[in-house]
Amino acid sequence: MLRQQDVGHRVVVRRIVGVTGDRALFTDALGELVDLTETDLTLATAKGTVRVPLREVHRAKRVPPARRAVAADVISLELAADEAWPAPVRSRLGGWILRAADNWTGRANSALAVGDPDRPLDEAIDAVVRWYTERGQQPLINAPMPLAAPVNAALDERGWTTRPLTLVQTMPLAALLKTAAGSGLPPVDLADAASDEWYAMVAEHKGALPGTALRILNGVPERVFAHVRDTDGGLLAVARGAVTGPDRWLGISLLQTAPAARRQGLGAHVVRALAQWASQRGSTRAYLQVEERNAAAVALYNRLGFTTHHTYLTRQL
Template sequence: MTETELTLATAQGTLRVPLREVHRAKRVPAARRPPAADVIALELAANDAWPAPTQARLGSWILRAAENWTGRANAALPIGDPDRTLEAAIDAVEQWYAAKGQQPMINTPMPLAAPVNAALDARGWTSRPLVLVQTGAVQSLISDVEARRDLPPVELADSPTDAWLAMVSAHKGRLPAAARHILTAVEDVVFASVQDENGSLLGVARGAVTGPAPGRWLGVSLVQTAPAARRRGLGRHVMRAVAQWATQRGAVRAYLQVEERNTAAVALYQGLGFSTHHTYLTREAPLRAAS
């Protein structure tokens, strides 16, 4: 707060409001926030489960590049101390991505990275849609989801088939070599799929178990269903199978990442016992005019 402005911290970043426009204020109880150490631990587990092929360190910050496939693998992760001032750290991020010919991006876990968000606001960085990082118990995912005998069995594989990759590509765009690295360069990873009687894919999902025992994390991603097969419970079906696989590898907790605006997916995951642990924004640097 200054003599002229009130600064508000929101899930989408910071908001500055002129004091002359504030007519009434009310003290509200603070929402329960996860400890910073828990946010950092989960973000590191997620980074291990979605490993960009090119990574570098800026102090404790992680710089990531993956041929522009997915924002998460092509954005810096500002956790911990960058070993320099915040402004100098952002300068270094911009230079690192510029040297690779990529637009600089930074993922900002909230509220942990609120100072980073404020600095990026001042620089005119834009934001992609808010992402919810949701967590739940692996065992609950198994016990709360009834086994579906009326659906084809879920097949689990150590590597993705061409058909599996094609379904993901239809949703995520062309899969460069970096995408295959992200998908497969994890020691404990599984690719789930469901086929109809003709061998056509109905649904897919990916699971990756990372982190030290006990209490390893299961990261669930790329839960997708063929358009003609939606509203049949296939999402729950494949996630239950992935959870069963994960328990054999010591996973106790599960997480996933979903855009807040994807209300259908958010409702599905809520029904499976997931709740929001924290949020993050993918921030993008302003495009520079060619000189």
């Protein structure tokens, strides 16, 4: 059976799915073990996240990594995502990036644990705690998996808790642009600046937007704000796109649809518009970050063709 030391590693799980006569029926799942509790285990597979009750597990074991370049790929994408969400207060701890932004979003207020912190791991964690404590903030560490599996293990020993699992999903823009477009939908207006209504819709989900939030949202040279309006000018959907990193990643964030306009295809409509905008600027791949528990959003992105590149856990003291 799997143990906490296996979290962050590639595993195969044989699951009991039924019984025919006196014979058990099995199915196998292969992926990264991202969570293990007393009752369940969670895998990030090529087709999405799978949660398996332990009572259904027949056998499970660790297997070799799929490919050797995973760590470099994770670091590259995480750095592009950090560039797309630029916290105004930053410091370096070796390769780790310490970030603060008046507590607006976990991404901008956590230490990004990628690379070598240039000191033993326990000393690095102590340094993170001091840095955030000096600023009157709760210490948070963003631990991408499987890259930061040793960090997660050390934080487990120290009693740090875990926020909901986040999926980092990716997709080639060429494939995204080939997805079927919705008919009869209002046009997507892509603007260099967000409207007051855009900020208001985002605030309904993210809470009040401090000045720091506006600095983050507008702090990327190549960014765009999507607006979809009805015939009366009412705002139906919004999103933000940003192109960053040497690989020219398109980062899609803050995709929101007004409650009365949901289930009409507006989310996919906006994502395609952002993909077209980014492709004209040399981007070939898109990524987004979504909490695994947000079933509706995960289902939308799966329908579009996004798959999980890696996951991350935000750890808190």
